[in-house]
Amino acid sequence: LGLGEDGPTHQPVEQLACLRAIPGMSVWRPSDSVESAVAWKAAIERRKGPTCLIFSRQEVPYQQRDGEQIANIARGGYVLQDSQGETPGHNNGAPDVILIATGSEVAVAIEAAKRLTGAGRRVRVVSMPSTDVFDGQDEAYREAVLPTTVTARVAIEAGVTCYWLTYVGPRGKVVGVDRFGESAPSHEVMAYFGFTAENVAAVAEQVMNGG
Numbered sequence: 644l645g646l647g648e649d650g651p652t653h654q655p656v657e658q659l660a661c662l663r664a665i666p667g668m669s670v671w672r673p674s675d676s677v678e679s680a681v682a683w684k685a686a687i688e689r690r691k692g693p694t695c696l697i698f699s700r701q702e703v704p705y706q707q708r709d710g711e712q713i714a715n716i717a718r719g720g721y722v723l724q725d726s727q728g729e730t731p732g733h734n735n736g737a738p739d740v741i742l743i744a745t746g747s748e749v750a751v752a753i754e755a756a757k758r759l760t761g762a763g764r765r766v767r768v769v770s771m772p773s774t775d776v777f778d779g780q781d782e783a784y785r786e787a788v789l790p791t792t793v794t795a796r797v798a799i800e801a802g803v804t805c806y807w808l809t810y811v812g813p814r815g816k817v818v819g820v821d822r823f824g825e826s827a828p829s830h831e832v833m834a835y836f837g838f839t840a841e842n843v844a845a846v847a848e849q850v851m852n853g854g
């Protein structure tokens with residue numbers, strides 16, 4: 644969708660899902676230069692099959708991380724931003740909602756989290772540059788990132804939605820695109836299909852409210 648001015652034929656919304664479905668293929672969609680470096684290292688070191696690195700053409704902001712988060716990028720998915728402290732009535736300070744995103748949509752998730760936090764919601768943002776690598780982690784790590792007790796989840800990716808249903812579950816929603824796009828400047832196309840902080844925050848509120 645970021646190539647909106649090139650027209651819908653340059654917006655292969657199905658491509659990521661197709662690549663992820665190829666047996667033996669590892670797919671990375673990094674969100675910034677740090678994740679890109681980790682993805683490149685993983686591709687060079689991998690000996691069990693091919694790796695695809697999927698980059699956004701538009702500019703993306705750098706995300707702040709500590710050492711542990713940088714190390715966890717190599718595990719395919721990690722907590723990029725988490726709710727802080729404990730709130731009365733919450734289970735050990737567990738998040739109200741988890742936002743899962745890849746690539747350029749990670750920045751949208753971060754901005755949506757700011758809106759939700761300002762409204763008193765506890766939000767976790769998970770960056771998942773490689774779903775196949777994340778799926779290969781041990782159960783304890785996957786549970787730490789995506790706890791089964793938190794069923795309010797929203798996945799954000801500029802592609803078909805069906806792939807992410809496994810991660811958001813029956814209660815969650817996916818902000819994605821199940822049709823080919825439109826011809827317009829990239830920021831207009833992204834906004835048209837709902838890839839804005841405002842829309843993601845609204846979808847998250849629906850999920851938390853059982854809608």
